[in-house]
Amino acid sequence: MQTLTVDLGDRSYPIFIGEQLLARPELFLPYLAGKQVCVVSNEAIAPLYLDTLRDTLRNTSFDSVILPDGEQYKTLEQLNKIFDGLLDRRHNRTTTLIALGGGVVGDMTGFAAACYQRGVAFIQVPTTLLSQVDSSVGGKTGVNHPLGKNMIGAFHQPRCVIADIDTLRTLPQREFSAGIAEIVKYGLICDREFYNWLSQQMSGLMARDTQLLSEAIYRSCANKARVVAADEREGGLRAILNLGHTFGHAIETAQGYGTWLHGEAVAVGMVMAADLSARLGWISAADVDGLRQLLLQAKLPVTAPGGMSVDQFLQLMAVDKKVLDGQLRLVLLRELGNAQVTSDFPLAELQACIIAAQ
């Protein structure tokens, strides 16, 4: 098992990465706020791991809330089902919520923990590659709104994150690939050496080699933890974590939540950000092509869905949270391994980039 600490002062917490971690009570018990526990999971994941967790936590007052599976259920309405369960079974301020599932479950459980009785403890048990390297680190929680993704939420840090690699064995191929997209992102934005390592090891990663996966998850979390520790509430640096996300959110919103996986949309978004960076002369066309090849090797899409007009793209991007006082800001690549937030690009280049992406 590898352990990593996210350094956030009195909100610091450990990330445990390894095999068979769900069966180890000593990873959970020190992080519970009291005797009560409520595991929040979904209909796909609960049948696989809920019994193991119930057994591991048999000395607690154990409850669970099971949500439907999918990004389209990441809503205020479903969030309220968590509150229903907690109140119905008299969970008090010293309860601990445990998110067992992917990013949707993690974001919703974290937000429920942030709001229930104005804030209770929670633990992340991410069971997808994407959530292990991304949404379980950093404290961003929330739900979607029909007019925008993650528009309603809170910053709320978990007590600990338990990333059990065994849970990735049952992960469908598309979701596995979506996780690889975010892993590639960490290399692109701040770790050139890691990006090169990924370019060499992609075939082994795609074969789900345990050692390679553990290393990729560790380095991804370490990179994210470093960025988050420097800028917990996204005042500046943290925004680089959104490489590809402004383009990606536009795709996800246009297609309807849940049609494209988040990581798939981010993969296309990263290609678009790289392409725009190349149009500005920051990186080379060969760099962009190398990224395309790497993502294709990871069975990820590299072109936007057909039928989205430039205007639709721009309009959906304008709702993005990165818009400050009407100015569209994007994360672009100064070089591979070095991202920068900027609003200094010609609209014509952005339009050309959108046209080229389809």
Place this chain on the structure above:
Amino acid sequence: MQTLTVDLGDRSYPIFIGEQLLARPELFLPYLAGKQVCVVSNEAIAPLYLDTLRDTLRNTSFDSVILPDGEQYKTLEQLNKIFDGLLDRRHNRTTTLIALGGGVVGDMTGFAAACYQRGVAFIQVPTTLLSQVDSSVGGKTGVNHPLGKNMIGAFHQPRCVIADIDTLRTLPQREFSAGIAEIVKYGLICDREFYNWLSQQMSGLMARDTQLLSEAIYRSCANKARVVAADEREGGLRAILNLGHTFGHAIETAQGYGTWLHGEAVAVGMVMAADLSARLGWISAADVDGLRQLLLQAKLPVTAPGGMSVDQFLQLMAVDKKVLDGQLRLVLLRELGNAQVTSDFPLAELQACIIAAQ
């Protein structure tokens, strides 16, 4: 105008108390995060003051969201209407929400500000006596759930509070009295001298004498600010602010939100807490009777609604947030002006107190 500072480090903020404050842009403009403003109000208050505020803030990008009036609308569903309005009109992270109304509007607007894009700025403009002395100070925000009051929420401090006494002129008598209940509470829990002053000045206060009102609001806010500064997230001391509230919430829940005003339920709850304190030998029967007379002078109820059984009371109190690991904790009076949180009371005395209250 009087000014008071709530001392919370980098979240400190001023409270302005006085006449004709809504017309003074210099009280608002320094506290806006950007150019966008969204005033949240309700159907009763907006027709009275929204135009004034629009004129005062004419140099901003001004929007408004109007909610229905009443505690029964303090729900996640209505909260979503605020998000609808903000997203529909493209409010970004630098927007500022302004709560124009009573406690319900303030709690919901504050919670919307806490969650919109994971946190934006907000300003409180309380227009009821209750909200001027209570809900606008301290950063507690939230909505109700069918199974419990204020169960979903966040701590989110306003940038400033603007308490314009002129808005109290149009306040219905019942709501004015409900505010007096919370003012009496501050005397009871931590300011014996203020309690004595209130006992002498109640007839002038009930006549809405401007000078007396200003003084009563200032001293109430100063007492609350002192308690909140010592314990922002309710780890200990802050709980004394809930004097009468556990009993009161039971009454409000049993009668259905909006039937009893919050301050009315708190008035009865304070009498019950005082009565239980007297049963424990902490204060005298004369003290309890003095409190009853003071509340009656303020046209407040001092007995619980008929038809509530002891069991119903106890069950509804058990859902209250003050219950830690199954132990019911109450705020009782060690003496007038000195409250204490305790779970050390015989159940029989509590039952007798509930029976006596009807």
